[in-house]
Amino acid sequence: MIELYYWPTPNGHKITLFLEESGLPYTIKPVDIGKGDQFRPEFLAFSPNNKMPAIIDREPNDLGEPVTVFESGAILRYLADKTGRFGGEGLRGRVEVDQWLAWQIAGQGPMTGQYGHFTVYAPERIEYAIDRYTREVQRLLGVLDRRLQGRAFIAGDDYTIADMAAYPWINPYTKAPLDLEPYPEVRRWHASIAARPATQRAYALTRQVNPNAGKPLTEEERKHLFGR
Ligand SMILES: N[C@@H](CCC(=O)N[C@@H](CS)C(=O)NCC(=O)O)C(=O)O
Structure with missing residues (x-):
């Protein structure tokens, strides 16, 4: 099972596009970047750039300890290699x-x-x-x-x-x-x-995870996103 640390933004959508397309089982762990979840020590421990997306793969192909990956490009390459799909032949x-x-x-x-x-x-x-x-x-x-x-x-x-x-x-x-x-x-x-049906499923997660998506940013959200 993949744990996806996610918020519905363009960089977050990249990973749900992959996961919905591939059918790899995953669970979403919301990282509300407007509330400052990206600065929580437990998130920074495996995503030190204080940005989502990040993943934890609890069942890596080598059957070893869980693998953590941050940076959307690295995550996409990891998932493509894991599944042998969408990464080029x-x-x-x-x-x-x-x-x-x-x-x-x-x-x-x-x-x-x-x-x-x-x-x-x-x-x-x-x-x-x-x-x-x-x-x-x-x-x-x-x-x-x-x-x-x-x-x-x-x-x-x-x-x-x-x-x-x-x-x-x-x-x-x-x-x-x-x-x-x-x-x-x-x-x-x-x-x-x-x-693509997978794209539509991925984007449908937007409102599910963040019912306020698309609304103007509050002062608190601006502080967390641009203030540090
Ligand atoms: N280079 C990173 C960028 C990720 C990124 O910019 N994430 C934003 C949302 S789209 C974020 O988490 N921002 C929180 C912050 O900057 O505090 C990637 O491709 O994964």
Whole structure:
């Protein structure tokens, strides 16, 4: 059984996308990042960067002690290796997946996150930052759009952990949506993943785990998320 330390945000969705798609048994341990659960010593003991997602695998393939993993990219790779699914086939298939997984966790995710921070959450409007991250996200959408030309999914014909990582970070801010009109391949790919039953199950967890999802942040939530 996998214990998933989770809150319904784009990085959290990456892991529920995998778990719902693979059918691997799991249980959710909510980490309410608006209440400061990410700073609890028992969570920091295995997720020292004070961010979710993280997992504990109580039944690792080597039958040894439980395995803990933090960082969404590392978790996706671990789960792909554990199940032998969604991680790319053979040396060449695997490297296709891993380079785009790295592109997502080092580029598309953080840049889109900064775009969201400065357009939605920052207490003051800083034009330079908004402009910088808007253009960077648009550039990354262009990179993804070109990659998807002639391919069903990021790594080729198969749906993989590279897609699961990138999907939740396409336009995650309803208060600051970006125009996806210039990226037809991204729109086609995004719609095909949105239609998957596993995707719908993963996103249905949002309201179940956080009934306040989508509401403006309270002062307490801002303090825990941006104040330390
Ligand atoms: N690089 C990390 C980023 C995870 C992350 O940013 N998690 C956010 C929510 S999406 C979080 O837990 N924030 C709590 C905090 O910053 O205190 C990953 O890919 O797992």
